[in-house]
Amino acid sequence: MYRIHLKPSEQIRRGRQKIPIGGIPDKKNANGYKSRSKISILKVVIMLLPCIISFRKDRREWVRREGKNVDINRYKKHAEKLLKTFIALGPSYIKLGQWLSTRADILPMPYLEVLARLQDNVPPDQFVKVRPIIENELGKIDSMFETFDTSAISGASLGQVYRAKYNGTQVIVKVSRPNIEDVIEKDIYILKKILPLGTRFIDPNLRFSAEGMLSQFIETIHEEMDYRVEAENLIAIKRNLRNDRKIRIPNVFLDRTSKHVLTLEYVPGTKITDIASLDAKGINREELVISIHHIFFKMLLRHSIFHADPHPGNISVDDDGTIILYDYGMVGRLDNETRVRLVRLYLGLIEKDPSRTVDVLIELGTLEPGLNRYVVEKGIDLSIQSMYGKQVDKMEVKALMDLSNKTMAKFPFRLPKNLALYMRMTSIIEGIYHHHRVRFHFVKVLKNLLEEEGLLKEAYVEEIRVSFKRFAKGIEASLSVAPLLKTYLETQQQHQSRQQRSYNFFGGIIFASALFIGSAIILPYQNNLAYGGFAASAITILTMTFLRTRPRI
Numbered sequence: 001m002y003r004i005h006l007k008p009s010e011q012i013r014r015g016r017q018k019i020p021i022g023g024i025p026d027k028k029n030a031n032g033y034k035s036r037s038k039i040s041i042l043k044v045v046i047m048l049l050p051c052i053i054s055f056r057k058d059r060r061e062w063v064r065r066e067g068k069n070v071d072i073n074r075y076k077k078h079a080e081k082l083l084k085t086f087i088a089l090g091p092s093y094i095k096l097g098q099w100l101s102t103r104a105d106i107l108p109m110p111y112l113e114v115l116a117r118l119q120d121n122v123p124p125d126q127f128v129k130v131r132p133i134i135e136n137e138l139g140k141i142d143s144m145f146e147t148f149d150t151s152a153i154s155g156a157s158l159g160q161v162y163r164a165k166y167n168g169t170q171v172i173v174k175v176s177r178p179n180i181e182d183v184i185e186k187d188i189y190i191l192k193k194i195l196p197l198g199t200r201f202i203d204p205n206l207r208f209s210a211e212g213m214l215s216q217f218i219e220t221i222h223e224e225m226d227y228r229v230e231a232e233n234l235i236a237i238k239r240n241l242r243n244d245r246k247i248r249i250p251n252v253f254l255d256r257t258s259k260h261v262l263t264l265e266y267v268p269g270t271k272i273t274d275i276a277s278l279d280a281k282g283i284n285r286e287e288l289v290i291s292i293h294h295i296f297f298k299m300l301l302r303h304s305i306f307h308a309d310p311h312p313g314n315i316s317v318d319d320d321g322t323i324i325l326y327d328y329g330m331v332g333r334l335d336n337e338t339r340v341r342l343v344r345l346y347l348g349l350i351e352k353d354p355s356r357t358v359d360v361l362i363e364l365g366t367l368e369p370g371l372n373r374y375v376v377e378k379g380i381d382l383s384i385q386s387m388y389g390k391q392v393d394k395m396e397v398k399a400l401m402d403l404s405n406k407t408m409a410k411f412p413f414r415l416p417k418n419l420a421l422y423m424r425m426t427s428i429i430e431g432i433y434h435h436h437r438v439r440f441h442f443v444k445v446l447k448n449l450l451e452e453e454g455l456l457k458e459a460y461v462e463e464i465r466v467s468f469k470r471f472a473k474g475i476e477a478s479l480s481v482a483p484l485l486k487t488y489l490e491t492q493q494q495h496q497s498r499q500q501r502s503y504n505f506f507g508g509i510i511f512a513s514a515l516f517i518g519s520a521i522i523l524p525y526q527n528n529l530a531y532g533g534f535a536a537s538a539i540t541i542l543t544m545t546f547l548r549t550r551p552r553i
Contacts, residue, residue: 044190047085048085048198051085062108075108079110083097083114101115101118103213145166146168148163148173158221160175169266174227174263188221192214212420226259227261230329233331234249234252236305240302250264250265251265270317272323273312287321288323290445300425304334306332332424334418342364350443355377
């Protein structure tokens with residue numbers, strides 16, 4: 001089951017050219033796009049403009065009313081129109097709609113629900129247009145495969161799939177659509193032109209999230225168009241999960257794989273959302289949902305690469321309950337620092353520590369550093385209570401929302417580019433749980449995973465390191481302040497010394513004055529004593545004047 005057909009990796013990398021991420025492939029093509037850009041952009045804008053105007057109004061109302069007392073049917077009607085527009089505009093916009101369907105930070109909930117139905121199902125091209133792609137890259141079909149069914153079993157926005165037989169094994173052959181690169185590059189060029197204007201018109205606060213999403217979308221769709229990249233992704237994930245008996249990943253045949261052709265083992269199964277068939281086969285759906293979360297969070301928190309497109313069409317179930325995972329074109333990659341921060345984030349949730357959770361969210365770049373910590377921490381605290389099944393006081397929630405509205409001009413959440421695919425993955429598998437409606441405790445599953453994979457120890461070690469780092473920074477800050485503090489104290493001491501000498505001088509003057517007045521009073525009765533008092537008064541004044549003007553050593 002876990003055998004990998006590993007040919008020399010040079011077969012995949014041979015002749016592979018680096019695809020420029022987020023840009024037009026070359027100057028010649030760019031000029032070609034620009035020559036047609038005005039008409040193309042105008043066409044797209046005309047088709048999207050009614051949807052954008054409706055969305056602008058809906059989103060502002062949704063944010064203002066916090067999703068309460070709104071016309072849900074009107075929202076869904078507008079979302080349906082947007083869905084149909086994406087389909088009419090073609091493959092890039094279908095993919096974009098799928099991305100948007102998981103972005104609760106951009107779209108109101110009714111829009112998410114409608115766009116979630118946007119399946120990547122597109123009628124396949126005629127085989128006569130596809131045959132040249134296969135034979136130009138692999139050779140004559142009759143010599144490459146024992147049998148080949150020219151009727152596509154499915155079509156998607158970027159490619160289509162056929163059944164075949166190779167080395168006595170039933171396989172599927174995934175082939176790119178004709179001229180797909182040109183179509184995608186033209187769409188990307190237009191999107192990059194209209195997105196800044198669209199976000200500025202709808203809500204300037206969306207700019208960070210929208211631009212990050214488009215950048216990640218462009219990078220991912222370029223990778224999806226190169227099936228050699230998908231083969232590498234599959235091999236990497238298969239290797240990482242080789243000891244997990246809950247999942248089956250098809251074998252890839254590298255000697256029948258090229259940039260536009262991918263040959264995989266044919267592994268049929270029951271679709272993950274087909275509840276009736278799963279129940280008929282006696283599959284425990286509660287355990288199934290737990291296993292899916294365990295597998296995907298294991299990829300996320302243990303390894304550097306994870307499957308980022310777990311929609312129902314990419315997950316099936318074998319008759320014994322084993323999960324079958326297809327389509328590795330869209331994957332997410334996290335550097336080790338980000339991965340460990342996510343582990344710490346989930347550890348904070350498990351240990352019911354809102355303050356630590358907020359610290360990690362700031363480190364991840366998902367929260368503005370100048371946020372109102374009390375509001376965010378309180379919101380996370382209520383979320384943690386809900387995760388643990390505790391009934392949350394509605395009045396407490398209302399009070400928090402009122403405070404939030406008064407203290408925040410906008411919600412301080414933002415989504416960095418490197419976390420966009422992570423959010424997409426978690427949103428989609430959460431949808432699988434809601435579809436099955438089984439008993440499921442995410443915190444328990446997460447805690448078990450962290451313990452089994454030894455991630456708790458890693459998280460605690462990192463927490464100690466971060467705490468020590470903060471402590472060291474505190475000491476460093478203290479040391480930098482020390483010279484200033486010393487100067488301040490010396491200045492204060494000098495000021496106090498001068499102030500004390502002034503007090504002594506004025507005290508002496510008052511004493512001398514009193515002595516002079518007393519001597520004047522007794523002068524008629526006691527001449528000698530009075531003259532002595534006058535002399536003492538004069539000596540006191542001279543002494544105090546000398547002490548005040550003497551330089552301080």
